[in-house]
Amino acid sequence: MAYQPKSYRKFVATAATATLVATAVSPAAAAPTNAAAPFTDVSERYKEAVDYVVNNNLAVGITETQFGTQESIKRVDAAIMIARALDLDIANAPDSGFTDVPERGKKYVDALKEAGIVSGKTATTFGAADNITRGEMALILAKGYELTGEADHDFTDVSSRYAEAVEALVANGITQGKTATQYGTQDPIKRGEFAIFLYKVETLEAPTPEVTAVEATGPRTLEITGADLDHFGKENISVSDNTVEAISTNGDGTKAFVRVANNFVPGQETTVEITIDEETQEFTFTYEFAADSVAVENGTFDDDTPEQQVSLLINNQQVDYDYLAANGYDVEFQAFDEDGVNVTEEVFADNTTGELETGFDVTDGPLEYQVQATVTKGGTILVSENATIRIVNLDSAASSIDDQEFLNSKGFVQTSGTLVAGETVELEELTVALGSDKLKVESGFKQASSNPAAVSVNGDTLTAEAPGNATITITYGQLTKEVSFKVVAQERELAKVKPEISPVKLLTNGERAVKVQLTDQYGDPVPNTSELEGNITAPTKLIDTHSIQITDSKKGEAELTLNTTEEVGKGSVYFRNDDDEVLGTLAFETSKVVNTAKHVLEITDNSDSDDLTLNIDDEEDRSVVLELARYTSQNVRNGVVHTDDYKVRVTGNAVTTGKEGTELTVTAAEEGTADIAIYDNQDKFLTKVTVRVNDNSPRIAKVNWVNPGTVNYEDEIINYLDVLEVTESATSADVVKGITTSPATAGPVRITDDAVLFVDADADGTLDANEDELGTVYVKSSSDSNFTVAAGTLATAEEYTTAAGDEGTLIFTIVDQNKDGEDEIVASTSVTVDVPGTPAGNDTPQ
Structure with a gap:
């Protein structure tokens, strides 16, 4: 935090303990205003703090006469008060993702999370209704007010999570704990305590920094020596003919490290002015540049972004290449592939400035090179150690x-x-x-x-x-x-057979298929049943015949089909290997009860999807095959019903259905939900399931348009390159940056020659049949323009060239088909055209 006098604090405390009653909402959520009724539960210990939070619109009472000094505070109410005190931008904060925050507190919690002050209990829950503890309050205040400090204390209830924050509060005089040995970390904080904490931290006076020396440590860096420099900021320092870009400090505030925008001129005196409390100190230095060491930084670079440069360190600091040249130094980079072959010409567009080529082929994964730099001046030669640079597709959103x-x-x-x-x-x-x-x-x-x-x-x-x-x-x-x-070295062999259900109930004189999982001694699936041939045994009194066959070799899944006799009883099927070792058992029970107590829609073994959630954009998960199974009153499966013997009724348009034999196929049609209800041919309801259809095909959520400014020159070519951030490629479709999709995509967004935006899922640079189109870029002139550009695609081959006197607006839109198959504009921007006309008597524009 930069140093400012005490008057910089946003609020002052006044003695007028009063508030407004909050009715029908949580007390801390009401819009705070001042009133004249005193609180009767505020003792002298709390009075000054309560006066402060009330009069500065941070809190209200729980009634007209009660502040609620001894009441606890919910996390959402604490968040509202702290966000107000910090004066956070609550209007523009992005959604925090917390689903448990009531509307009255949402924008405040969003702002606190955006500022990095809170993180929630989980990724989706803030714990809004939970009471805030003293430990949590310490964390929030330390982060929100950037409190630091060291202090000795004897608290035994402060874990490592809270240690730094509690120590900072003690060091700054915010709290001394509940007792000499207890901070009360897990205790809910009371409203009175909360007011004291907030009052003390709000009125905390920053110490005055002191500067004793200024030294140039590099072409763009200064080191300032003094005390309390952690309260020193950019506004406290000016450098002649330069701009301060950043300041950081060491842990105890005795050193500040300053980075400026421009390089110091060697041999020229530079003046530094330090201003604190309207008092100015002046320091001067003369910088001399000399290269003593050289190193190349390891780095990761994009495959198709132009003008990327490898970073060179001189004396362990970054320097620019023009500055080196101005000081008489020459630079030369060399690059080598994994086999040690010199590939400098392939990697560098300019090996004297470290500028990389574009259009690297990373289809098969990242590229990696060893890079070395040689810096020379006169008889001085400095050579760096090898550094590694990686070329990847940085446009991928995968995390x-x-x-x-x-x-x-x-x-x-x-x-x-x-x-x-x-x-x-x-x-x-x-x-x-x-x-x-x-x-x-x-x-x-x-x-x-x-x-x-x-x-x-x-x-x-x-x-x-x-x-x-x-x-x-x-x-x-x-x-x-x-x-x-x-x-x-040991070959694989079948080691385990595990039934999906055991025991299983069977009907006498019936047939039932049971799924089993086959695995080897390493836990991997066994893709065939050859080792079980002749090694499955079952009691012949109950089981007439049995057979087994693989249904999914990749998963090692098989079906054991059992045909029962007329006898009722219990038994087991044994799976053995050739050494007569038991690999698994299936217990069963047969029953003669053949009534139908219920019907159940079940997913078949040959279904594409293995659940009732379908994805319209995934061929392997677009449909589910169901069959209507009968179950007896003893919950024994009793076969399936032919589709001719029942009717299907579907709600909505999310799915379509088709019937064949005993199978009902449900196919995704559009995003949404559908109830699949089954009725017999006498219209008696039997059962239903609900199918959910997701459309995960990416769509444009946001476009970061480029603003080219007003076009006021004649013969200016205008096309989508002026409004989109495009990296052009001679061998593939151009990459477009600044487009956010929902859901996110792993491949880059590219644009074809006819202005179609698409996701290059396989990163081959072309639009393939199975890749998602995001929309087409169109352009037209506005109706009030004095020139006409008909609506249509504006690719590089169909550019508009401005003429003298053109005045109006070009409107760029991205049009995509919505979920109803209709064209809709998903993003738009405009370019103003205002080209001066040709004055009378002149043949050319002036």
Whole structure:
């Protein structure tokens, strides 16, 4: 916090303990105003503080005569008062994401979270109705008022979470605790205590900083020595012919570090003025530049952003290349690939300034180079150590790799970290996090092995070479995830058979299929039933025949079909291996009761979706197949009903349905919910389910338009390049930055030659059939313009060129189809055109 005298405080305390009664709302939520009725529950201990919070519109009483000194405070009410005291911008704060904050406090909590003062109990709950504790109050005040300080205390109830904040409050005289050894961290704070805390921190006087010396430590940096410099700010210092950009301090306030906008001129005297309490001190210095050491900073750069420069450190500080040249130094960069080959010309557009090329191909993952710099002047040569630079797609909104799926060459999804020597696994897809959304990606990733002798890498495929351990690093954009594998020699064998349900109820003289899961000794799915052939036994008195077949080899799922006899009883099916070892059992019970007590819509084994939530933009989750199962009064499944024997009624337009045989297929049509109700042919209601349809196709949520200003020149070409932040590419569709989609997307947004915006999901630079279009950029002139541009796409091949005397407005819009299939404008901006006309008697504009 910069130093300012005590008069800078926003409020002053006056002795007029009064308030307004808040009716029908929480007391702290009412708009505070002053009134004349005194509070009867405010003792001398609290009076000055209560006067302050009331008269400065921070709090109200709980009745006309009661402030509620001994009452606790809810977190939402405390948030309202603190946000008011800090004078936060509550009107423009983004949504905090908390779902439990009442409307009266929402904008205040949003502002506190945006300012980094509160974080909530969870990502979605603030704990609005909970009482705020003294520990929580300490955290909020320390953050909100930037309180720091060291103090000795004997509190035994202050954990590490609260230690720094409580120490800061004690050091600044805000509190001394409830007793000598108890701060009362977990105790709810009382309204009277709250008023005292807030009053003391609001009226806290900042100490006066003192400056004793100023020294230039680099071309753009100063070091100031003194005391209490943590209360020293940019407004307290001026540098001749320069601008102060930033100030930071050390922990005890004895040093301040200043960065200015422009380099100091070597050999020229520079004046620094320090102003505190309207008193000015003047310091002078003369800076001399000499390079003693050189280093290149490791860095990550975008694949297609122009004018990116590798950062060079001289004497451990960043310097610009023009400044080095002005001081007689020459710079030369060299770049080398992973094989040590010199690729300087491929990497650098200008290897004397560190400017990188654009258009790097990162389709198969990030690129990595070793970079070295040589700085020379006369007979002095300085050479840096190698630094690593990575080229990635920084436009990706992905924040982490959450999961990965490997497909084993033997036909199953690899779930364990064990491979058998000779096996291969292929990385099929990644699940990446984009905010609260999850996205599956099937390309654009890269793998590397820590031990190729155990597990080698060839593109998407891993090969288990020999027993040993290896860590596989998966890279997607700038994200990485490590997966560990152990290679063993022992071949896989079936080790466990686990029924989905056990015991299961069967009808006599009936047939029932039961799902079972097959896994090997490493916990991975077994994709076939060959090891079970001839090794399944069941009591013949109850089970006539049985058979088993794989239904999903990738997951190791199978179906055991049991055909029962007419006998009633209990028994078990045993699954064994060739050594007669039991791998699993299925208990069952047969019953003769064949009535129908209820009907249930169940998802079939061949359904695309395995639940009742469908995604309209996902081919593998767009439909669900149901069958109407009968259950007896003993809850025994008694077959399924043919679709000809029942009617289907659907609410809304979210889904469509189709019937064939015993299967009812429900397909997503539009976002929303639908009830699927089943009636028999006599219109008797049998059952229903509710299906939810999500449309996760990305749509434009926000566009950060570029403002080119008023166009006032003749022959000025205007197109979408003037209003969108575009990185042009000669070999692929241009990248457009500044467009936010909902949900977020992992791939960059690009624009085609005919002005179609799309998400480049596979990062190949072209619009593919399965990629999402976000809209088309259109332009037209406004009706009051004296020139005409017909509505249509405005691509680089269809530009508008201004003429003398043009006056009006060009309107750019992005048009997309809404969920009803109709065109709608999702974003727009305008460009003002005002080109002076040609004066009379002249042939050319003046």
